[in-house]
Amino acid sequence: MMSSYWVNFAATGDLNGKGLPVWLSWSGKDTRVIEFGSSVQAQPLPRQRNWIPGQSEP
Secondary structure: OHHHHHHHHHHHOOOOOOOOOOOOOOOOOOOEEEEEOOOEEEEEOOOOOOOOOOOOOO
16 A cells, blocks of 8 residues: 555655545644545544644753
């Protein structure tokens, strides 16, 4: 599945494609990330707590 995301990105500049779970663009406001496991889905950023993009992790 990961290779499909890479191929889509190389070909179109967009990771997403037919039959793949949507990989959301990073916005800083929506801090979910794709988790690959028994299912593939957007999850909250691990260890997010009070982390602010551009700052060191606490």
